[in-house]
Amino acid sequence: MNSNITPRFRIKAALRKLWLSSKERSAALKREGYCCERCHVKQSKAKGKEVKVEVHHRNGIDWEDIINYIMRQLLPDPAELEVLCKECHGKETYHPM
Numbered sequence: 001m002n003s004n005i006t007p008r009f010r011i012k013a014a015l016r017k018l019w020l021s022s023k024e025r026s027a028a029l030k031r032e033g034y035c036c037e038r039c040h041v042k043q044s045k046a047k048g049k050e051v052k053v054e055v056h057h058r059n060g061i062d063w064e065d066i067i068n069y070i071m072r073q074l075l076p077d078p079a080e081l082e083v084l085c086k087e088c089h090g091k092e093t094y095h096p097m
Contacts, residue, residue: 007075011067025055 019025034043036053044051084092 007071008067011070012063015066028055029053 032053034053035041041051041053043053
């Protein structure tokens with residue numbers, strides 16, 4: 001395994017994959033007719049005239065904040081994890097005390 005593939009890298013890659021196939025991204029592309037909102041160039045796959053359009057977050061994305069949150073919640077220190085059988089885990093998850 002490549003030593004550059006850290007948990008942080010894997011989280012960002014998974015989120016990017018989710019984004020690229022999201023209905024929100026698709027809706028924005030369809031809304032604008034696959035055209036750039038600034039210069040109005042249209043996406044094209046024609047050989048020799050390829051143009052790609054991308055979907056930009058107007059308010060940006062705070063990747064560090066998102067990744068830190070996921071790391072804290074999903075990938076905490078092992079001391080914060082408890083090993084349970086499926087039945088006990090279900091009770092804890094769906095009927096916490």
